[in-house]
Amino acid sequence: MPRKAARKITIKDVAQACNVSTQTVSRVINKRPDVALETRELVERTIAALGYQPSALARSLVRQRSYTLGVIIAGLKYVGVSQTLNGIAEQAEHAGYGVFLKELPRFDTPNIVPVIESLMAHHVEGIIFAGPEWNENVKVAQSQLPSFCPPIVFLKCQPNPNYNTISIDNYGGARAAVEHLLSIGRRHIxxxxxxxxxxxxxxxxxxxEDALRQAGISVAAYKWTQGNWSSASGEAAFAELVSRYPRMDSVFVSNDQMALGVLHYVHVHGIRIPDDLAVVGFDNLAESAYFTPSLTTIEQPLRELGRTAVNVLLEQVEAAGKALATRDIVLPTRLVVRQTTMGSG
Structure with missing residues (x-):
């Protein structure tokens, strides 16, 4: 027989377990001062033990707050953007907040004010501008923010002393990729x-560029090409690069999707990996471990980016108007070595 779904824990369950009234539990949840310390600690331990989660709606009725965060995002079709959004949603739910999403039709939306006003109409308590930074879009958005805007955090953008910004160490990750290729004897990268x-x-x-220069290797235009993040563009860009740079013994590809296109080209043309060509991607998509051969790549903490954004934003929200120092947080990347640089041995 199918199992019955576990019954959801209620505030009444917590009260009965503590032998107190539901009003007392409510006062603890809402951080009211009129509860004895011993009772408060008992209720908090019981809430944790039972896994009770007060609903955002119930708390909003008590405190006259929405417990909702707004997220402005563009490029939802891209893997990195969607993973960051997942991190935002997970952490917001963990903190007892809902998320209201506003997707921009284009990266270069010229006027951000209507978007902010739309979120404020839903009484969001804070906003995450989840990017990405495309040309000057973030600077334009920052210049247009109304004075009545709720707390806001910007992701994947240049530091700005007026706002909290959180990004990933793309520069350091790229250097690590090139330094890894240099460490296995590659010079034509x-x-x-x-x-x-x-x-x-x-x-x-x-x-x-900087990793090559530090190693005493020249940087020239014929040594690089550009794709649009897709696998097809990666294959086309690599085909062009091969024709211009026949001595190339390795390649750093700026994301795993384009690296998949590179691997397809290599397979079709009988190039041996890693003997003839070593390949490093960037992202560490879940699928990259199952590429043939498996892909050496730089892991970026995309979900952690979203979770950190929520934590930083809630610090501002809970400060209730008190001025907090802004922060520029850069999350580290990690090299994941697989067969495209080290072979199957």
Whole structure:
């Protein structure tokens, strides 16, 4: 017989377990001062033990707050953007907040004010601008923010002393990719860059350049090409790069999707990996471990980016108007070594 779904724990269950009234439990949840310390600690332990989660709606009725965060996002079709959004949703739910999503039709939406006003009409308590930075879109958005805007956090953008910003170390990750290729004896290292309108594509290209220069290797235009993040564009860009840079013995590809296109080209043309060509991607998609051969790549903490954004935003929200110092947080990347640089042994 199918199992019955577990009954949801209620505030009444918590009260009965503590032998107190539901009103007392409610006062603890709402951080009212008129509860004895011993009772407060008992209720808090019981809430944790039973897994009770007060609903955002119930709390909003008590406190006259929405317990809702707004998220402005563009490029939802891209894997990185969607993973970050998942992290936002997970952490917001964990903190007892809902999420109201506003997707921009284009990266370069010229006027952000109607979007902010739409979110405020839903009484959001804070906003996450989840990017990505594309040309000057974030600077334009920051210049247009109304004075009555709720707390806001910007992701994947240049630091701004007026706002909390959270990003990923694209530059350091790219350098780590090139340094890994250098460590296995490669000297002719090409690049398939992402679209340079994107800040993260420019940062990864800069990391590639600086790592080569530090190793005493020249950087020239014929050593790199550009795709649009898709597998098809990666294959086409790599085909162009091969024709221009026949001595290339390795390539850093700015995302795993384009690296998949590179691997397809390599397979069709009988190029041996890693003997003839070593390949490093960027992202560490779940699928990259199952590419043939499996892909060495740079892991970026996309879900952690979303979770960190919620935590930083809620610090502002809970400060209730008190001025907090802004922060520029850069999350580290990690090299994941697989067969495209080290072979099957």
């Amino acid at each position: 090409g690049l398939v860059a992402g679209p340079l309108e994107w800040l993260e594509a420019r940062q990864r290209k800069q990391g590639w």
